[in-house]
Amino acid sequence: MTVVPATVDSREFRRVFGHFCTGVTIVTTTDEEGPAGFACQAFAPLSLDPPLVLFCPQTGSETWRRIQRTAIFCVNVLAEGHHDLSRAFGTRAPNRFADVSWTPSPAGAPILDGALTWAECQVEAVHPGGDHAIVVGRVLTLGECRGDGPLLFFKGRYRSTAPVPPGATPEVVDTLLAWPRHTDWI
Numbered sequence: 001m002t003v004v005p006a007t008v009d010s011r012e013f014r015r016v017f018g019h020f021c022t023g024v025t026i027v028t029t030t031d032e033e034g035p036a037g038f039a040c041q042a043f044a045p046l047s048l049d050p051p052l053v054l055f056c057p058q059t060g061s062e063t064w065r066r067i068q069r070t071a072i073f074c075v076n077v078l079a080e081g082h083h084d085l086s087r088a089f090g091t092r093a094p095n096r097f098a099d100v101s102w103t104p105s106p107a108g109a110p111i112l113d114g115a116l117t118w119a120e121c122q123v124e125a126v127h128p129g130g131d132h133a134i135v136v137g138r139v140l141t142l143g144e145c146r147g148d149g150p151l152l153f154f155k156g157r158y159r160s161t162a163p164v165p166p167g168a169t170p171e172v173v174d175t176l177l178a179w180p181r182h183t184d185w186i
Contacts, residue, residue, distance in 0.1 A: 024151045024158075026076045026089045027055055028102075028110040029067045035097045035110045038063045039090035041153055042132070043075060051139035053121060056132040062092075064133065071123040073137060074109035078151040079116040080160035086151060106141050116150055118143035 028037035042056035053075060057064035067073045078086055089096050101113040105120040112118075121137030128134070152159040 018155050024078045028074045036063045036066045039086045072107045074105050075119045076112045076115040077117045079148040082151045083158045117145045
């Protein structure tokens with residue numbers, strides 16, 4: 001029998017869920033103050049029809065405030081080797097875009113050069129989530145997909161995937177969004 005403590009220690013919470021491997025994204029927007037963005041692990045595709053994604057910013061985030069104002073954001077999926085880019089956008093530095101090359105999405109949000117892929121979205125709904133917000137975004141535009149591997153985060157460290165042998169057949173987990181019985185998965 002598992003004993004559930006009355007309160008959960010935040011360090012223990014982080015340690016336990018550090019065992020859940022995630023991809024790393026940078027969520028961006030731009031407004032009259034210029035470009036803004038932050039590193040975000042709490043991102044997921046949500047729905048195929050309509051095409052929706054979700055991400056979870058801290059409620060006090062300055063970038064989140066700016067995204068709320070513009071209602072437009074771009075999710076940049078980072079490729080392996082983007083450790084420094086992730087670190088730069090994971091800080092509260094005032095100008096995270098100082099040495100970062102980017103191009104505007106159709107609605108103007110920054111698409112970071114070298115991103116594995118990207119999705120431009122419009123804020124559809126916002127729900128409370130403790131010290132974070134749960135933001136649902138409707139996908140407006142999808143970017144091309146590069147052939148590199150993704151940047152992953154696991155147990156407090158950046159990781160990358162093992163190379164896939166040429167000609168390997170995709171596994172079900174490699175094709176979740178294309179899985180023909182999508183009622184089983186997203």
